[in-house]
Amino acid sequence: MKHVLSLLLVLLISCISLHASDPRKGYRGFVDINTDFSFRDEGYGENNVEVYYSLSTTHGFQFSPHFFLGAGVAWERITARDGLRNFEIPLFVQGRTDWTFGHVPLYGDLRIGGVMFGDYRLYLSPTVGYRLALGQRINLNVGIGMTFRGLGWSDEKTLHPQLALRVGIDF
Numbered sequence: 001m002k003h004v005l006s007l008l009l010v011l012l013i014s015c016i017s018l019h020a021s022d023p024r025k026g027y028r029g030f031v032d033i034n035t036d037f038s039f040r041d042e043g044y045g046e047n048n049v050e051v052y053y054s055l056s057t058t059h060g061f062q063f064s065p066h067f068f069l070g071a072g073v074a075w076e077r078i079t080a081r082d083g084l085r086n087f088e089i090p091l092f093v094q095g096r097t098d099w100t101f102g103h104v105p106l107y108g109d110l111r112i113g114g115v116m117f118g119d120y121r122l123y124l125s126p127t128v129g130y131r132l133a134l135g136q137r138i139n140l141n142v143g144i145g146m147t148f149r150g151l152g153w154s155d156e157k158t159l160h161p162q163l164a165l166r167v168g169i170d171f
Helices: 002-014
Strands: 026-039 049-064 067-079 085-101 104-117 122-133 139-150 159-170
Touching: 026 067, 026 139, 049 085, 049 159, 085 122, 104 139, 122 159
Parallel strands: none
Antiparallel strands: 026 049, 026 159, 049 067, 067 085, 085 104, 104 122, 122 139, 139 159
C-alpha cells in the first residue's frame, strides 16, 4: 500500500506543470478504480481494517466547462476483517466541477446513491483531485476523499466514514 501511495504522490508532483484543457459541453464518461479503507476500533482484535476495491463507470452530460451531471455504477469487492470477501454494487448520481487555478487543474465531485445489490445502504462519496491531460479529450484523474456508507436504511441511522483513493480516466 505504501508503494501505491508513493507512486501516486510522485505522479502528482511530476505533473504539476502539465494541465488539462477545460471540459467541453456534451457527453462525458468516466472509468475509475477506487480503494476505500475502513478503520474500526470496536474490539475486533488484531485485524480491524476493511478494504473496498472497486471499478466504477459514470456517464452523463457536461453542461459547461465547470459542471457535469451523470449516473454511474460500481462493482465492489470487500475484504473484511474476518477474512471473508463480499461483493456489492452501488448505484449513484455524480455531480462534478472542474476548475483551473493558474496552471493547476483541480476537480471536486460528489456521488450520492445506494448499494442496491448487497446490504441495501446509503452511499455518499465526495472527492477532490487533480486532472492531467493525456490527449485531446482524455484526462487522468487522481483524487482523495471520503466514502460514507450507511449501516442500514431503517434501523441504523449512522454513516461510517472511509478514506477513499480514486484513479481513473475521463473521455
